[in-house]
Amino acid sequence: MPNRKNIAILCSGGDVSGMNAALKRFVEYSIAKGLTPYFVESGFEGLIDNKIYQAGYSDVAGIISRGGTKIYTSRSKRFMEQVYRKKAIDNLKSHQIEHLIVLGGDGSFKGIQVLNNESEGIGFSGIPSTIDNDIAGTEYCLGVDTALNVIKYAIDSIRDTASSFGRAFVIEAMGRECGYLALVSALTSGAEMCLIPEIPYKLDKYKERFEKEIKEGREYFIAVVSEALKNSEEIAQWFEKEIGVESRITVLGHIQRGGNPTVYDRLMAFHFVTNAIDGLLEGETCSIVCYSACGFHHKSIDDVAFKKYQIDSDLLKLGMEYGHAR
Ligand code: F6P
Numbered sequence: 001m002p003n004r005k006n007i008a009i010l011c012s013g014g015d016v017s018g019m020n021a022a023l024k025r026f027v028e029y030s031i032a033k034g035l036t037p038y039f040v041e042s043g044f045e046g047l048i049d050n051k052i053y054q055a056g057y058s059d060v061a062g063i064i065s066r067g068g069t070k071i072y073t074s075r076s077k078r079f080m081e082q083v084y085r086k087k088a089i090d091n092l093k094s095h096q097i098e099h100l101i102v103l104g105g106d107g108s109f110k111g112i113q114v115l116n117n118e119s120e121g122i123g124f125s126g127i128p129s130t131i132d133n134d135i136a137g138t139e140y141c142l143g144v145d146t147a148l149n150v151i152k153y154a155i156d157s158i159r160d161t162a163s164s165f166g167r168a169f170v171i172e173a174m175g176r177e178c179g180y181l182a183l184v185s186a187l188t189s190g191a192e193m194c195l196i197p198e199i200p201y202k203l204d205k206y207k208e209r210f211e212k213e214i215k216e217g218r219e220y221f222i223a224v225v226s227e228a229l230k231n232s233e234e235i236a237q238w239f240e241k242e243i244g245v246e247s248r249i250t251v252l253g254h255i256q257r258g259g260n261p262t263v264y265d266r267l268m269a270f271h272f273v274t275n276a277i278d279g280l281l282e283g284e285t286c287s288i289v290c291y292s293a294c295g296f297h298h299k300s301i302d303d304v305a306f307k308k309y310q311i312d313s314d315l316l317k318l319g320m321e322y323g324h325a326r
Helices: 019-032 043-048 082-094 106-118 144-165 180-188 203-215 232-243 253-257 263-281 301-305 313-325
Strands: 005-011 035-040 052-054 097-104 123-128 168-173 193-195 221-226 247-251 286-292 295-300
Touching (some): 005 019, 019 035, 019 263, 043 106, 097 106, 097 263, 123 263, 144 253, 168 232, 180 193, 180 221, 193 313, 203 232, 203 313, 232 247
Parallel strands (some): 005 097, 123 286, 168 221, 168 247, 193 221
Antiparallel strands (some): 286 295
16 A cells, blocks of 8 residues: 555644534545644644644544534744744654645734744645634634624624613724725624724714614614724713613624534535645645635735735625714
């Protein structure tokens, strides 16, 4: 029997729902392609500490419906130092690993570019995985759909109590520096206000509109704000002082990162991993699997991790209608 080549996978940075589905596909598709799959636990930290082991079907049985990642993740500070990266490369070599797939965000992709420069004979492939959906070059990152559905459920529930009391709720969504989660959540849950860093807003415009709506019978407000703006407290105060409505703040926090992955995220996990493995087998040595309406394609790390993500202009236009035109 010919020597089976070894392929490994790790999760890095914030976990997302759909990572376990990706691990399942990874094991099953690797074996189908004649490769031997390995798991690296705890991201780049585990790579440094040699937490690498061969994976089989039993390791991925029953995990598809679980959020988070069975193989743990980390944000590794040691990986910034060359001495630890050398350990990581030596560990990969000691297991004869020829391909490494990394699920993570742009920081993790910069990490694999450095690893690629400092090693020989190992191919790297990145799969965009972050609820923030803030990676340039791809229209979708694994985990976003599940996070949006968690937020949708939370906002729908908050609306029940907001309407019962006639209050304003300021709901803070994650996204790091990017307003994508907040914008899509505000639009799809019918929020009255949406504040994100990508769209300048005028509170006076909102005030004008809200006063008119109150006269017409509006009794409560839902405001979705991006964590990037760090102004939830200020906006809650504004509702009390300027609009005259009692307010509450809900910081959704890490609940947005967990939960049973949606069908879409499970399917996307399958497609991302299939494309990553196919690319590596076809000779891609250091690329990111990106998604657009035209399908999946491989892009260089320079085109992904070193460019700024821009929210789609049609979505931004919808967002502009909030504090401006209406
Ligand atoms: O990048 C994902 C994310 O959940 C961001 O939305 C958030 O700002 C950050 O991670 C939180 O990081 P931590 O889990 O380290 O608190």
